[in-house]
Amino acid sequence: MRTKSVLPALTMSLLAAALVSGCSEQPKQEAAKEESSVTAAVDKAMEQTADAVESAKQETAAAADEAQQAASSALDEAKAKAADAVDAAKAGADDAMEGAKAAANDAVDGAKAMAGDAMDSAKAGAADMMAKADGAMAEQKLDGKSLATTKGCVACHSTTDAKMIGPGWGGLAGTERSFTDGTSAVADDAYLRAAITNPNAQIVEGFAPAMPAMPLSEAELDALVAYINTLK
Numbered sequence: 098m099r100t101k102s103v104l105p106a107l108t109m110s111l112l113a114a115a116l117v118s119g120c121s122e123q124p125k126q127e128a129a130k131e132e133s134s135v136t137a138a139v140d141k142a143m144e145q146t147a148d149a150v151e152s153a154k155q156e157t158a159a160a161a162d163e164a165q166q167a168a169s170s171a172l173d174e175a176k177a178k179a180a181d182a183v184d185a186a187k188a189g190a191d192d193a194m195e196g197a198k199a200a201a202n203d204a205v206d207g208a209k210a211m212a213g214d215a216m217d218s219a220k221a222g223a224a225d226m227m228a229k230a231d232g233a234m235a236e237q238k239l240d241g242k243s244l245a246t247t248k249g250c251v252a253c254h255s256t257t258d259a260k261m262i263g264p265g266w267g268g269l270a271g272t273e274r275s276f277t278d279g280t281s282a283v284a285d286d287a288y289l290r291a292a293i294t295n296p297n298a299q300i301v302e303g304f305a306p307a308m309p310a311m312p313l314s315e316a317e318l319d320a321l322v323a324y325i326n327t328l329k
């Protein structure tokens with residue numbers, strides 16, 4: 098620093114001035130001369146001191162600026178780091194959120210798929226039931242006329258009142274039937290059923306016990322009886 102180098106010089110100058118002025122033997126003119134030179138030296142020293150102070154101030158200010166700059170850049174760096182850390186934390190949180198969302202979506206998709214599957218199998222089951230119900234309906238709607246053919250009834254029975262091996266079915270329903278054992282009965286639904294399921298219990302007068310008992314479902318029996326009822 099210039100201040101340090103200037104101060105000893107100033108001190109020296111003052112000392113020299115004091116020494117010079119201390120010589121009282123000198124003539125007055127000499128003394129005045131000396132005095133003015135001392136004053137000049139002092140002024141110069143003061144000037145130099147002021148310069149030194151000024152430059153020290155400037156240096157201090159520069160150092161302060163530097164320190165401030167360093168501090169502010171350190172602050173900026175710290176801010177940047179903190180911002181980075183915040184960003185990283187945000188990114189991490191976002192990732193976690195995304196992961197959670199994805200997992201939730203997967204779970205929802207899985208549940209949807211399972212629900213869909215359950216729905217599909219329920220639909221399939223319902224369709225099966227419908228098909229079976231249709232089948233049952235179809236069986237109930239069995240056509241007596243076709244059954245009489247497929248079961249072989251028409252081999253022995255005509256659909257008119259013409260006799261074959263068995264009595265004709267035309268005009269049979271509701272009439273009174275006479276049997277070989279001397280009894281009789283009205284040909285209602287119950288009679289027709291019994292005549293079909295147990296043909297040899299009562300033999301219609303004028304006929305031989307030639308009718309075989311055939312395995313028929315209730316639906317088929319109903320259909321055949323209904324068909325015979327239509328033959329007037």
Ligand code: HEC
Binds near residue numbers: 249264305
């Ligand atoms: C092999 C010949 C034969 C076949 C096949 C036959 N029947 Fe007969 N059926 C007879 C004879 C014979 C009688 C009369 C004697 C009797 O009452 O068993 C008769 C009687 C009946 C009677 C009573 C008729 C009346 O006048 O009271 C009914 C109803 C009848 N048959 C229905 C059927 C039906 C329905 C089928 C077919 C699933 C069938 N039969 C198949 C020979 C047959």
